[in-house]
Amino acid sequence: MTRPFRRRILYIPGYDPLPPRRYRETFRSEGATQAMLSGYRLQMGPRGDATGFGWGVRGDFPEGRSECDFEVLVWSDIVQGSMGHGILATYGQMLRTAAIYLGSGALWRMTRLRRGPVLAALYPVAVLLAQLLLALALGGIAGGLLASLTGLGLWVSLPVAGVLAWALLRLFRRADSRFMAWYLMHDFAFIASGAGAWPPALDRRLDQFAARLGQVLRQDWDEILVVGHSTGACLAVSAVARAMKDAPKDARLSLLTLGQVVPMMSFLPRARGLRRDLRSLSINRQVDWVDVSAPGDPCCFGLCDPVAVSGVRPPQAHQPLILSAAFSRSLSRARLQALRGRWLRIHFQYLCAFDRPQGYDYFAITAGPLPLARRYRDRSHSPGRIDRPVSPWTTT
Numbered sequence: 001m002t003r004p005f006r007r008r009i010l011y012i013p014g015y016d017p018l019p020p021r022r023y024r025e026t027f028r029s030e031g032a033t034q035a036m037l038s039g040y041r042l043q044m045g046p047r048g049d050a051t052g053f054g055w056g057v058r059g060d061f062p063e064g065r066s067e068c069d070f071e072v073l074v075w076s077d078i079v080q081g082s083m084g085h086g087i088l089a090t091y092g093q094m095l096r097t098a099a100i101y102l103g104s105g106a107l108w109r110m111t112r113l114r115r116g117p118v119l120a121a122l123y124p125v126a127v128l129l130a131q132l133l134l135a136l137a138l139g140g141i142a143g144g145l146l147a148s149l150t151g152l153g154l155w156v157s158l159p160v161a162g163v164l165a166w167a168l169l170r171l172f173r174r175a176d177s178r179f180m181a182w183y184l185m186h187d188f189a190f191i192a193s194g195a196g197a198w199p200p201a202l203d204r205r206l207d208q209f210a211a212r213l214g215q216v217l218r219q220d221w222d223e224i225l226v227v228g229h230s231t232g233a234c235l236a237v238s239a240v241a242r243a244m245k246d247a248p249k250d251a252r253l254s255l256l257t258l259g260q261v262v263p264m265m266s267f268l269p270r271a272r273g274l275r276r277d278l279r280s281l282s283i284n285r286q287v288d289w290v291d292v293s294a295p296g297d298p299c300c301f302g303l304c305d306p307v308a309v310s311g312v313r314p315p316q317a318h319q320p321l322i323l324s325a326a327f328s329r330s331l332s333r334a335r336l337q338a339l340r341g342r343w344l345r346i347h348f349q350y351l352c353a354f355d356r357p358q359g360y361d362y363f364a365i366t367a368g369p370l371p372l373a374r375r376y377r378d379r380s381h382s383p384g385r386i387d388r389p390v391s392p393w394t395t396t
Contacts, residue, residue, distance in 0.1 A: 004058070004065040005369035007223045008049075008216055011072050012209070012239065014230025014259075015187040017079045020053045020072035026351055027055070027070070027363075034353035034363045042367055047071075052212075057367045064369035073209050075235070078201050082193075083186045087169050090182060093189035094128055100192045105392040106267035112390050113309060116298030117261060120343065121188055127181035131172045139165030180344060191231065191264050196271025196393070198238070206235060210242035217243065217251045223371040225254045229350060230300070233260035233291075234274060237306075241277035244284060254372035255281070255289040256365065257320070258350040259297055262306035267391045275312045276396040282307040282317035288373035289320040292350060292360055295384065296327035299347040308387035311394035324382040325350060326358040 011023065028044055035042045041060040047069040048056070054071035085093065101107040101121070111118050143161030176182040193199055198206065216224055228236025240255050247253075266274050281287055295302035305322050307313045327346070328336070332355040339346050351362055359379070365372065 002064065004067045005222050005371075006220075007066065007068040007225055007366070007371075008219070008221045009068060009070045009225045009227060009366050010209075010213060010216065011070060012226070012228040012232035012236045013072065013074075013076070014232045015079055015190060017076055017083055019076060020074050023072055023351070024053075024055050024070075026348075027057070030352040031057070031363045031367070034357075034361065037353060037355065038357065038361065038364070040364070040368070042363060059367040059369065061364065061368045066367055066369040068367050070366070071212075073212065073235075073239070075202065075205050078199075078205060079190075081201070082190045082199075083183070085186070087166070087173065090173075090185060091128065091132070094125055094185055097185075097189045097192045098125060100195055100268065104195065104267070104269050106263075109267055109390050109392050110263055110301075113263060113304050113386055114295070114301050116295075117264070117301055120184065120299050121264070124181040124183075124185035124188070127179055128185060131169065131181075135165040135168035135172070136161075138168060139163075187231070188264070191261075192268065194270055196265055196268030196274065198273065202235075206239050206242065209235070209239040213239060213243035213253075214246060217247050217253065223254055224252070225256060225366065225372060227256045227258065227366065228260075229258045230261055230347060231264075233257035233306075234262055234265050237262070237281060238274060238277045240287060241280050241284075244280075244286060247286065249286075251286055253287050255287055255320075256372060257289070257291045257306070258362075259293055259300040259347055260291060260304075260306055261300055263301050263304065263309055263391065266306065266310040267393065269393045271393065272396050275310055275391075275394065278307045278310055279312040279314060279317075279396060282313060282319055285318075287319075288371075290323060290372055290376055291320040292323050292325050294325040294327045294349075297325075297346055297349070298343050301386075303382060303384045303386055305385060305387040309390045311389035311391040312396060313387070313389070321376055321379060322381045322385045322387075323360060323376070323379065324358075324384070325354075325360045326382075330354040330356050330358045330360070332356070 031042045043058045045056045047054055052071045057068050059066040139161035142164050173182055226236050226240055265271050293300050293302040303322055
């Protein structure tokens with residue numbers, strides 16, 4: 001019997017405070033759905049290497065069998081720490097983040113790419129300001145009524161207005177699972193906190209990711225695949241670039257970036273490290289890089305070449321391959337209707353099942369017997385690719 005294809009996957013999540021087990025459960029449920037729709041078999045189980053958090057999966061595909069080990073490179077603890085700010089601190093973050101994106105010219109340049117992610121960035125600002133104005137207005141009305149009833153004037157109205165406004169803001173914050181405005185504000189503030197430079201804690205974690213990847217590169221696998229989703233795509237680029245500096249000359253690695261938001265960081269003045277990593281990977285012959293996005297995802301820069309739009313694409317660059325997940329054609333009308341208006345759920349669709357996969361199947365890529373380069377060796381960039389340099393900052 002032919003030996004199964006063996007793959008090691010290192011997955012880097014986006015800005016997500018939830019523990020990594022959510023990705024295992026998503027893979028379990030959505031993978032079962034995709035296997036049923038596409039006619040292959042997946043079986044989850046333990047891993048051979050128990051380092052970190054992850055899971056194993058065996059696949060039985062028309063092209064052959066596979067045995068794959070997943071490992072989640074965790075940084076949710078850093079995310080949790082960045083979200084542990086009070087109300088005043090969050091509004092302070094909003095002002096600083098707006099000043100960075102406006103003052104650097106990054107926001108205006110990003111509008112030349114896709115409006116969706118720019119609107120997603122402006123959404124938490126609009127909601128937080130609306131909540132503040134509503135809290136102040138209701139607090140002022142209540143304070144004024146109480147003052148008129150008691151005849152005590154400002155001595156009563158101002159404290160009552162302030163307490164009520166603060167209570168309403170606390171209520172808005174607790175109910176954010178409905179609006180996701182506070183969460184998104186923390187996300188964009190974290191990205192912009194160093195004006196494009198990695199926050200120190202995350203920079204150290206990237207060194208750890210690179211070291212872990214270096215260990216895996218010296219193991220015996222048919223393919224080593226790094227997957228980065230959303231903000232995790234930025235982390236994946238830098239982790240791979242760092243790891244490849246000390247990698248054996250015969251080492252090979254596949255990189256899959258999904259729903260990337262690279263311009264949110266690479267367009268900032270101090271993102272020299274990320275821009276340098278983008279440039280180096282675009283010419284690295286030891287890395288096979290495919291970038292998948294969708295214009296229908298309002299939280300990513302759909303079909304934007306992250307190297308080219310950042311203004312650092314050298315003449316000899318040969319990657320990444322820019323592919324569309326084609327949500328409008330790969331999802332049924334009923335599924336699209338159910339996802340309508342659910343921005344973040346749409347942004348996670350890359351990790352989920354598709355009714356009619358149009359060349360992109362997350363479970364076949366990660367658990368199937370074909371390496372990434374072979375799967376897409378005959379593919380060219382999807383129509384609509386944006387590759388013009390737009391970033392106001394291009395130094396590396």
